[in-house]
Amino acid sequence: MKVSELIGSIIKNTDGSVCGYVRGVYARENKIEYLACADGSEREFKADFRDVKLCGGEVIFNDRKTGKASLKQVRLGIPAYSEEGKFLGFISEVYIQRGNITNYVIGGKRYSPAALNVADAAIVKRRKTLKEDVVKNGKVIIKKGTEVTAPCLQTAQDEGEYVQTQLKSL
Numbered sequence: 001m002k003v004s005e006l007i008g009s010i011i012k013n014t015d016g017s018v019c020g021y022v023r024g025v026y027a028r029e030n031k032i033e034y035l036a037c038a039d040g041s042e043r044e045f046k047a048d049f050r051d052v053k054l055c056g057g058e059v060i061f062n063d064r065k066t067g068k069a070s071l072k073q074v075r076l077g078i079p080a081y082s083e084e085g086k087f088l089g090f091i092s093e094v095y096i097q098r099g100n101i102t103n104y105v106i107g108g109k110r111y112s113p114a115a116l117n118v119a120d121a122a123i124v125k126r127r128k129t130l131k132e133d134v135v136k137n138g139k140v141i142i143k144k145g146t147e148v149t150a151p152c153l154q155t156a157q158d159e160g161e162y163v164q165t166q167l168k169s170l
Helices: 150-158 162-167
Strands: 010-013 018-028 031-038 044-048 052-055 058-061 072-074 079-082 087-097 100-106 109-111 116-118 122-124 134-136 139-142
Touching (some): 018 044, 134 162, 150 162
Antiparallel strands (some): 031 044, 052 058, 079 087, 087 100
């Protein structure tokens, strides 16, 4: 599912009455928490994502009043920069799956939520990659250029080459 597919969707309460439409999405630590909505008079309200059910293009929710102060809105069109300040493009899409943000699309490239700091602008963190192959008993177990991620480090640990992997990423 894409955030752009949610925005503009009709939102109904569990009794079937139309409450308004979805204007945006709020997240905390890459987990979708609330949908930002507006009623027919353009009064804003939030729908707790835990209470949302997506049904054939309609959004149905059971409204619960909970604290929403620490949330940040997930917005499309935010400018994105590298840590060095180079402009990379704008956030053009955000992919979500089971309420979690899985990817951001910036300048046609996908980035994991772990690679970004998002606020009024997005900062793309430098990716840590291997500068050399990780070799064990003459066999390459992790190739040069591989991004050092949790699965990569798990492979290195399973092979007993965790330290070698870390050193070859410096």
